[in-house]
Amino acid sequence: LAKTTQPISMxxxxxxxxxxxxxxxNIATNDYITWYQQFPSxxxxxxxQGYKTKVTNxxxxxxxxxxxxxxxxxxxxxxxxxTAVYYCLVRRSTGFQKLVxxxxxxxxxxx
Amino acid sequence: GAGVSQSPRYKVAKRxxxxxxxxxxxxxxxxxxxxxxxxxxxxEFLTYFQNEAQLDKSGLPSDRFFAxxxxxxxxxxxxxxxxxxxxxxxxxxxxxxxGGEVVGYTFGSGTRLTVV
Numbered sequence: 170l171a172k173t174t175q176p177i178s179m180x181x182x183x184x185x186x187x188x189x190x191x192x193x194x195n196i197a198t199n200d201y202i203t204w205y206q207q208f209p210s211x212x213x214x215x216x217x218q219g220y221k222t223k224v225t226n227x228x229x230x231x232x233x234x235x236x237x238x239x240x241x242x243x244x245x246x247x248x249x250x251x252t253a254v255y256y257c258l259v260r261r262s263t264g265f266q267k268l269v270x271x272x273x274x275x276x277x278x279x280x
Numbered sequence: 281g282a283g284v285s286q287s288p289r290y291k292v293a294k295r296x297x298x299x300x301x302x303x304x305x306x307x308x309x310x311x312x313x314x315x316x317x318x319x320x321x322x323x324e325f326l327t328y329f330q331n332e333a334q335l336d337k338s339g340l341p342s343d344r345f346f347a348x349x350x351x352x353x354x355x356x357x358x359x360x361x362x363x364x365x366x367x368x369x370x371x372x373x374x375x376x377x378x379g380g381e382v383v384g385y386t387f388g389s390g391t392r393l394t395v396v
Contacts, residue, residue, distance in 0.1 A: 203384065212371045215384025256322055267336065270322030
């Protein structure tokens with residue numbers, strides 16, 4: 170599976186839009202990009218997944234350029250409760266998935 | 281249940297003691313995973329079950345670690361002769377057939393193991 174690289178930490182303020190970019194230069198044709206969110210003392214929580222272009226759900230948007238070597242998680246109008254660690258993962262399209270987590274991006278949202 | 285349940289929530293063990301960590305997956309979820317998360321790090325894969333079959337145990341760090349899921353539902357992760365380096369949060373995740381691809385895996389809140 171392709172290795173992912175993302176910033177170690179980011180700071181933001183309430184109400185701002187936050188964009189976390191992840192690079193995955195060696196992504197394979199059949200790989201998907203998946204993002205998880207983890208709050209302190211909880212397990213990771215799936216938030217969004219995509220293959221190409223743009224995916225949007227009630228939590229976030231995911232932007233994937235044509236070459237798919239990077240992706241950007243966009244959190245609109247963050248609140249204090251969005252303070253968490255965000256993990257970018259690459260996973261195969263089907264079958265058994267041994268999810269490989271990196272160290273993630275620690276997002277701190279301040280008042 | 282509504283989510284993945286793990287017990288105990290916290291466990292303190294003396295070095296050399298055996299421990300058993302329990303995971304109750306979501307009913308009907310055939311896939312079950314165990315992960316280990318050290319402080320400040322991302323979760324690392326330990327082992328995977330599909331129903332009662334342990335299909336991948338490549339992440340278990342030593343033969344002191346053993347996992348089972350005898351009836352394809354509840355799973356137990358056992359660590360024998362615990363060492364200080366075993367101190368971590370142990371996470372369990374489950375997924376329904378095909379669910380991993382679409383909605384991701386559902387993780388429990390973990391068991392925090394501290395070996396003293």
